[in-house]
Amino acid sequence: MTADLAPADVDFRRTMGCFATGVAVVTVGGPEPHGMTANSITSVSLHPPTILVCVGRNASMHARLMTAGCFGVSVLAGDQERYARAFADRSRPRGRAQFAGVPHRQGPRTGAPVLDGTAAWVECQLIGTHAVGDHSIFIGSVLDLGFSRRPPLVFWSGGFVRLPVAMNAGEDTDAGGDTDAGGDTPGPPPA
Numbered sequence: 001m002t003a004d005l006a007p008a009d010v011d012f013r014r015t016m017g018c019f020a021t022g023v024a025v026v027t028v029g030g031p032e033p034h035g036m037t038a039n040s041i042t043s044v045s046l047h048p049p050t051i052l053v054c055v056g057r058n059a060s061m062h063a064r065l066m067t068a069g070c071f072g073v074s075v076l077a078g079d080q081e082r083y084a085r086a087f088a089d090r091s092r093p094r095g096r097a098q099f100a101g102v103p104h105r106q107g108p109r110t111g112a113p114v115l116d117g118t119a120a121w122v123e124c125q126l127i128g129t130h131a132v133g134d135h136s137i138f139i140g141s142v143l144d145l146g147f148s149r150r151p152p153l154v155f156w157s158g159g160f161v162r163l164p165v166a167m168n169a170g171e172d173t174d175a176g177g178d179t180d181a182g183g184d185t186p187g188p189p190p191a
């Protein structure tokens with residue numbers, strides 16, 4: 001398809017909005033930590049474990065990721081929509097202040113903030129970037145990870161959705177931290 005025949009923005013958004021995703025807060029650490037809501041995250045490779053996140057060039061997170069060299073991904077649970085909204089709000093405070101009132105810990109491998117009470121979390125070392133259109137793909141080698149049994153927050157058709165399921169609440173051993181990923185880690189097969 002040539003550029004003049006490219007679909008309208010609204011059609012692209014509506015079409016891709018049919019592809020339901022989870023919702024995460026991508027973070028970088030350091031003296032001025034930063035977090036940004038993102039749903040363009042996917043696993044790339046199992047051996048070695050690798051993920052990607054796409055970030056708009058206009059986002060402050062873009063420059064922060066380029067220099068940080070590592071990042072965290074906190075996969076939000078169904079009851080954490082407020083964090084998805086907060087870290088997407090361009091008027092939010094900068095630096096540490098944006099994490100005030102957000103229970104979190106410092107990722108031991110990256111120093112990036114990792115939110116508490118999430119469905120899952122990942123710490124990555126940045127191993128590559130690829131510019132595409134108005135975004136860049138940031139490729140992360142997974143250094144550490146964990147998950148709880150909390151149902152994830154879902155983004156679908158431009159809105160937040162909570163799954164109508166209670167996933168084995170008794171198995172959730174997260175007491176501030178999360179379980180280490182075991183052999184039954186849920187997730188799609190790598191591409």
Ligand SMILES: Cc1cc2nc3c(=O)[nH]c(=O)nc-3n(C[C@H](O)[C@H](O)[C@H](O)COP(=O)(O)O)c2cc1C
Nearest residue numbers: 036037038039040054055056059060061088089090
């Ligand atoms: C559900 C949801 C998903 C989003 N996913 C992305 C994404 O994958 N990549 C991106 O660059 N922005 C995404 N955004 C928009 C950013 O969160 C938003 O522009 C944010 O204010 C950018 O922060 P920053 O410029 O302070 O880094 C998403 C927003 C929402 C609400």
